[in-house]
Amino acid sequence: xxxxGQVLRRGGDGAGxxxxxxxxxxxxxxxILPTIVGFxxxxxxxxxxxxxxxxxxxxxxxxxxxxxxxxxxxxIEDQRILQIFGNTIYYxxxxxxxxxxxxxxxxxxxxxxxPRFFKVFFRAVFFFPILVSGAVISIVWLYLFNMDLGIxxxxxxxxxxxxxxxxxxSDWVRNSVIIMTVWNGVGFNMLLLLAGLQNIPVELYEAGRxxxxxxxxxxxxxxxxxxxxxxxxxxxxxxxxxxQLFDSPFVLxxxxxxxxxxxxxxxxxxxxxxxxxxxxAAAIGLVxxxxxxxxxxxQFATSDRWVFYR
Amino acid sequence: MSLxxxxxxxxxxxxxxxxxxxxxxxxxxxxxxxxxxxxxxIKIVFVTTESSDSSAVLYDPIKTExxxxxxxxxxxxxxxxxxxxxxxxxxxxxxxxxGGETVDMGKIPTEGGRLAVxxxxxxxxxxxxxxxxxxxxxxxxxxxxxxxxxxxxxxxxGLPYDYNNMMIWFNITRLAEEGLEMPPEDWTFSDFREYAxxxxxxxxxxxxxxxxxxxxxxxxxxxxxxxxxLEGIMGGDDLSVPLQxxxxxxxxxxxxxxxxxxxxxxxxxxAQNTGNFEAGTQAMMMAGRWPLSGFLQNDFRDWDVQYWPKxxxxxxxxxxxxxxxxxxxxxPEAAWKFETKxxxxxxxxxxxxxxxxxxxxxxVGYSEEFLALHDRSGxxxxxxxxxxxxxxxxxxxxxxxxxxxxISNRYLSQVFANELxxxxxxxxxxxxxxxxxxxRPEDWAAKFA
Numbered sequence: 114x115x116x117x118g119q120v121l122r123r124g125g126d127g128a129g130x131x132x133x134x135x136x137x138x139x140x141x142x143x144x145i146l147p148t149i150v151g152f153x154x155x156x157x158x159x160x161x162x163x164x165x166x167x168x169x170x171x172x173x174x175x176x177x178x179x180x181x182x183x184x185x186x187x188x189i190e191d192q193r194i195l196q197i198f199g200n201t202i203y204y205x206x207x208x209x210x211x212x213x214x215x216x217x218x219x220x221x222x223x224x225x226x227x228p229r230f231f232k233v234f235f236r237a238v239f240f241f242p243i244l245v246s247g248a249v250i251s252i253v254w255l256y257l258f259n260m261d262l263g264i265x266x267x268x269x270x271x272x273x274x275x276x277x278x279x280x281x282x283s284d285w286v287r288n289s290v291i292i293m294t295v296w297n298g299v300g301f302n303m304l305l306l307l308a309g310l311q312n313i314p315v316e317l318y319e320a321g322r323x324x325x326x327x328x329x330x331x332x333x334x335x336x337x338x339x340x341x342x343x344x345x346x347x348x349x350x351x352x353x354x355x356x357q358l359f360d361s362p363f364v365l366x367x368x369x370x371x372x373x374x375x376x377x378x379x380x381x382x383x384x385x386x387x388x389x390x391x392x393x394a395a396a397i398g399l400v401x402x403x404x405x406x407x408x409x410x411x412q413f414a415t416s417d418r419w420v421f422y423r
Numbered sequence: 424m425s426l427x428x429x430x431x432x433x434x435x436x437x438x439x440x441x442x443x444x445x446x447x448x449x450x451x452x453x454x455x456x457x458x459x460x461x462x463x464x465i466k467i468v469f470v471t472t473e474s475s476d477s478s479a480v481l482y483d484p485i486k487t488e489x490x491x492x493x494x495x496x497x498x499x500x501x502x503x504x505x506x507x508x509x510x511x512x513x514x515x516x517x518x519x520x521x522g523g524e525t526v527d528m529g530k531i532p533t534e535g536g537r538l539a540v541x542x543x544x545x546x547x548x549x550x551x552x553x554x555x556x557x558x559x560x561x562x563x564x565x566x567x568x569x570x571x572x573x574x575x576x577x578x579x580x581g582l583p584y585d586y587n588n589m590m591i592w593f594n595i596t597r598l599a600e601e602g603l604e605m606p607p608e609d610w611t612f613s614d615f616r617e618y619a620x621x622x623x624x625x626x627x628x629x630x631x632x633x634x635x636x637x638x639x640x641x642x643x644x645x646x647x648x649x650x651x652x653l654e655g656i657m658g659g660d661d662l663s664v665p666l667q668x669x670x671x672x673x674x675x676x677x678x679x680x681x682x683x684x685x686x687x688x689x690x691x692x693x694a695q696n697t698g699n700f701e702a703g704t705q706a707m708m709m710a711g712r713w714p715l716s717g718f719l720q721n722d723f724r725d726w727d728v729q730y731w732p733k734x735x736x737x738x739x740x741x742x743x744x745x746x747x748x749x750x751x752x753x754x755p756e757a758a759w760k761f762e763t764k765x766x767x768x769x770x771x772x773x774x775x776x777x778x779x780x781x782x783x784x785x786x787v788g789y790s791e792e793f794l795a796l797h798d799r800s801g802x803x804x805x806x807x808x809x810x811x812x813x814x815x816x817x818x819x820x821x822x823x824x825x826x827x828x829x830i831s832n833r834y835l836s837q838v839f840a841n842e843l844x845x846x847x848x849x850x851x852x853x854x855x856x857x858x859x860x861x862x863r864p865e866d867w868a869a870k871f872a
Contacts, residue, residue: 173517173518173521174517174520174521174542174543174544259690259691260690260691261630261633261690261691262690262699262704267629270627270628270629278691278840281691281692281836281839281840282840282842283840283842367832367836368833369832369833369836369837369840370836370837370839370840370842371833371834371836371837371840371842371843372833383829386514386515386518386825387514387825387826387829388823388825388826388829389517
């Protein structure tokens with residue numbers, strides 16, 4: 114009998130052995146009890162409470178009353194909800210696509226044969242915005258995007274181009290939010306992709322060169338497939354995060370003009386904390402949760418067709 | 424005897440202790456059994472718009488004096504800060520109270536008065552006022568216009584300690600550069616529009632200096648509406664009648680729209696107001712007295728103020744600050760004692776010296792100390808509410824102030840983005856405000872009758 118078997122059978126199968134195993138199990142439960150209590154109190158509890166609230170009428174200052182599916186009927190009749198969900202999906206697609214492409218370009222550039230000093234410098238430069246508060250960044254970009262007095266339009270006019278109504282045009286405002294949010298967060302995904310690039314075995318590229326693969330073939334046949342696990346992670350995490358986008362459009366545009374840049378989470382906040390209709394806000398939250406769940410499930414279900422794990 | 428302990432034993436003990444700690448934290452604290460000492464010490468929780476630490480510093484001189492007179496009463500400040508203006512403040516305050524936090528008194532402006540009354544958050548003060556001769560000087564000194572701001576349904580829920588109005592500020596350097604003098608106090612909307620044009624400069628396709636900029640939150644929209652003959656965004660004794668259908672309302676929005684898109688004297692609505700004014704790239708701005716503290720800090724003194732231009736009449740808009748006592752307070756008498764202290768002349772004069780609002784007391788508003796803070800036109804601030812020929816009106820503040828603000832802003836933002844016609848925007852605003860009023864509980868009307 115090996116050492117492990119001896120350990121497992123320590124105390125034997127008799128009463129002494131069972132008592133020891135019970136004590137070991139109790140110790141294990143005691144270790145994880147704080148985490149369980151915290152998880153129940155701060156994660157499961159609010160989720161269940163939120164789900165229940167979706168079937169209630171509650172204005173915070175009077176007791177909640179059960180109203181069945183009234184909030185969901187209200188959602189169907191809500192003339193604003195479609196545009197707001199549409200904005201959110203636009204942000205998900207736009208931000209993830211732009212972020213992924215830009216982060217990949219940066220990561221490939223930083224992984225190339227440039228002096229180490231410049232690698233370290235540019236890595237820090239592109240990562241730095243993540244360290245700054247989103248609200249602060251939004252305020253700075255508010256000045257940059259200003260149509261009449263902002264510096265971006267100032268130089269566009271100097272170049273003979275027309276001013277862009279970055280924040281006051283329904284056609285442009287979502288793109289402005291995307292530009293700012295991607296600029297803010299691209300550094301994190303750049304680091305993930307850079308780590309992925311540095312973990313690709315060099316032998317694969319050598320084998321490719323032997324077989325006559327050029328730079329682009331190497332990128333398409335070796336680099337991208339080897340990066341698919343990281344890309345998958347970025348897509349899943351990114352979608353979950355952008356579906357819950359709040360701070361940047363809140364500070365930058367307050368959801369305007371009209372509802373042109375309003376996200377679902379902003380609308381939940383408005384209905385809950387401005388209109389004090391917490392039941393309806395919770396119902397919208399439930400629908401958002403189901404939407405995120407559905408998208409994530411589809412991503413996982415289709416991942417085995419394109420994600421390559423070594 | 425060996426004092427060593429096995430790793431297993433240590434880890435078991437640590438796990439047990441941490442689990443015990445978690446379970447203990449879930450048990451509510453037992454009530455104090457020391458009734459003798461606890462009963463004599465009263466804690467008043469005071470809600471403010473500054474952070475708790477900043478409030479402690481700001482109120483410290485008054486609190487120190489008060490606690491020397493009343494050592495049994497302790498004052499604790501609870502700061503409610505963050506984004507969202509007054510609407511955001513009320514939202515957070517409602518959440519705090521609904522969450523069971525005990526608060527005794529706090530800062531509530533005009534914008535939140537009806538909300539607080541409708542939702543039974545604050546108590547009438549009439550009995551306390553009648554029993555407090557120390558407030559005789561206050562009532563002899565406060566403007567009658569301000570004293571009635573927090574009177575709802577015949578009951579007094581707050582006593583103003585300060586207020587702000589809305590004036591037109593002029594960058595006098597820009598005026599001089601264009602060879603202009605300050606306009607007379609009875610200038611009109613047309614005069615104002617001409618001034619904005621004269622003060623706007625272009626450099627090719629770029630505008631280098633704007634004449635004016637505006638913002639359309641309720642406190643910024645109401646002075647235009649008041650001076651064009653309207654009651655505000657909503658009217659009626661209980662503020663249940665949206666006024667967007669009145670032609671005078673559309674006239675005001677059309678004026679602002681034309682200044683932006685026809686005259687091009689106003690930047691697009693995402694412009695920053697005070698900074699551009701101070702930098703000289705914007706010659707006029709609309710504000711109360713609140714920019715003054717920032718200007719003094721930056722040693723910017725090239726400004727003057729004038730009354731709001733006249734549409735069909737002249738009106739001064741006000742928004743007041745008060746410190747109501749919450750219904751949930753377990754120590755209203757103690758809270759009232761502190762409020763009485765806060766409403767003394769010395770206290771009000773102190774607050775005005777530290778901030779950028781206008782004192783509610785006439786003697787302070789015309790005092791040498793107050794006027795000395797201004798290089799020019801210092802008397803205009805209090806005079807604006809002290810004239811028989813200029814009525815005073817409060818900013819539109821229904822119980823659903825946050826929602827009204829959100830509805831109004833949502834449609835006006837589309838108008839000034841040139842994406843929605845004025846008539847359609849105002850019709851939609853009126854419809855949504857009517858829906859908002861229709862959801863009011865039936866008992867609200869009686870509270871404001």
